[in-house]
Amino acid sequence: MSDLERRYRRLVRICYPAGYRDARGTEIVGTYLALSSPDRRWPSVADVTDVAGGGLRQRLRATGASGIGPGVRLAATLALVTATTLAGGWAMLELNPWTTPWLGFAQHGTSVSIGLGVWAAWLLAAVVQVVTPGRWTRLAIGLALVLTVAVVPLAAVVDRSRPPLFVLLAQVSLGFVALGVPGRPPGWLRLLPVAGAAVALPVAVTFARDGGGLLRGYYGWPAGQVLPGVGTALLVVTVLVGVGLAVRHDLRGAWALLVLLGPVGMLWLHPLAAQLAIAMYGGGPNADWTTLATAAIIAAVAAAIVMSAALLARRRLTFTHPAVESGGPARGTSGRPARRVSP
Template structure:
């Protein structure tokens, strides 16, 4: 056994379920060895990524959660659409800031990066889209410590945190979506721009920190509610066709939806703790964000555990029935012979081209 083969086998045992690795490990490793360049001693990064993705799929299939993959892609599409629409609206706010103070704020860089990610998704979906989303996500997080260092204005945390949460889910966008789905985020942003321009009034500061219906604290929970309703409708419609990717998408999007309501949650927490009006503070914003993150991060593992338990419970009776049907009484007589003939591999006749069963 060569070093390369040994390393591929180690990866298969690490990434795949134990039973699947024992049964199919040699076949998987043989495929990668056949495609490996001569003289290679280590698996390539692309092969490691492919093995990790395959192992993830097999573990989900073993847990009875086969719908989570399509659910991740559906949630990624909805998250990117929402993040792009929000970025378009906040770009209008930041442009107003430039008009008022003649100083480009850091937030403008963040929102333009999200709009560019939507453009990349329309033109080159797949790896480049994820790279663009990763850059926008990095800028969204980096602007928080960078703003006080350079003395620049940045958007409030209850605006940046929902964008970051949506960006994490948006990394699951499909690799090769149809054209209309690639254009959906840009279409949503274009549709929101006139509405955002009509809602804006006063200064950019009042839009971010005010309490009017067009302010961030009031608009974000409404957008979160709209995202929740759309996802619920999709989940219900898909469930009627025995397709549960909408339910998985809903679980994945509950975190961003909770972050969109962060300002309202922090305000209500402040009322419970201190009394008075619903005025969010740093402490209540932090406590609300941590609570939303913890709850959202436990929902999918709990759902996977429930799906795995259900699959294990249902596999017991099915295995017993299969064992009973394969006993001695079922393996004799003409029915068994015809069943064996039907299950034998098919061949194409070289003279007439018809499909015939291979005779024993």
Template sequence: MTDRLERHYRRLLLAYPRGYREANGGELTATLLEASPPGRRTPPAREAFALVRGGLAERARAATAGPRPWWVDGLHLALPPLILANTVAAFWTIYNHAWFGAVMALLMLPVVFGRARLALPVALFAALQVSGPTSDLGVGHGVPVSGWSVPLGFWAVAAILAVLAVRGDRLRRRSPLWLAATAAVLGYAHVSAVTGPPWTLLRAVVEVALLGLAVAATAVTRDGRWALASSLYLVGAIAPLAEYPFVPGWRSISYWGTLAALTLATVILPRRRARTL
């Protein structure tokens, strides 16, 4: 029974950074096991939630450590979601030209590993490809788009990478889940260039979840890097609305209002700390 409970605790402690686990994991596990009543096989739900919450908070604090300025890390944080959004926008191109999907995967890879200088040429190539007069880049249901909003997203990625490349800071590695998400989008794009309500709902859920994590990290650290990343993503997301205005329904208002409110929260929370100090 004790071995099984210990395995559960060790899995929950994976929420903490590796350095924290190596320094405190054994002692923390022993304390939790000692406090558990005899015969218990799984941790209580409240305790499990507290461990995961504490682990994520510790990861957020660890993310603010290091010599990099907060805005450099904020720019890097913005890149994976922006690249993924550009990949979704390029459904039509990827469906017709498989090589462009390889370009997007090749762009995400060095970004996740913190290699801005390796990613910059790929980003410039992708931006040039979607900016030509004969580009068949499309969004939504595979409708070609010849406007400025979608290419703007690609050039924004290239511009951010250029700033990071010039700075030359050693960047953090990002979660490999970004690579998995890119692979999933590319796999779907090779099958169909059409997106419908289920896809739209999935995207909204992912966006709200990521922005919610950004708010939580900002609440713990009162640091501005998540505000910068969230704001850049929101600007890129609303660019098509500026180019192609429409009369929104209640679903659209709820969706954009939620994204804006979460982004605003990441901006306000660090300012509250500054006023307190």
């Protein structure tokens, strides 16, 4: 057994549930080995993504949630639009020196913080979605996620300002959901992330010219008011879309709502942490990293509980027993045929 085959087998063993792995594991490994170059020693990133995605679908199928895939793709589209819209607004504020005094940042050159690079990466993902959706869009989102996380230690190393943690956490949560964007969306759907960012630009310009007066106050940084509003808008849009689909006996909207509960909670993170600070310490709503972390954990756990309850309810209603389904090869995220069952 070659090193490459051993690593593919280990990857399949990690990603797929036991029943499906025993029935189809050898076939899956053989497919990837046949498509790999003779000198390759490690699975490619695209193959790892394919195997992980196929394994996740089979694990969801085993819990009775085989229909969640379309809901995840809908949620991913809404999450990407929300993330790029926010990125467009934040980038404009970063570039505008009028906002510097009340933002509390020391201005360096043309931007008020190194967060500008983060927002540029998210805007790049919106452009990639228009030009070449699918695998390249997911790679662009992955790059934006890495930069969003890396900006925290980087700011400490270079001693530069960065966006607040609650802003970055909201962006990361949206980005993780956005990784599920469909590979071949309709043309109008591909334009939505760019359109959202474009709409955010004049709003941010108006806000900057006002000098922050409209949103100044309780939380200092405008995100303290903007993010909860965006979270509410995302929730309302998802509910409306879900109701419209439910009329046609399509439950994608319900699954999308469940998937987006986590990001919506993160968008409301700062006011939740502020209320938690009042409950824990009394006095004013001054959220620190401890209350932010506690609120983030509470929001994530609550979303996970609701999703688990929904999966359990669906399993009790419709699930009889796990079964291994047969089917032909489907196209993976890398464009290669992957042995997996369609959702």
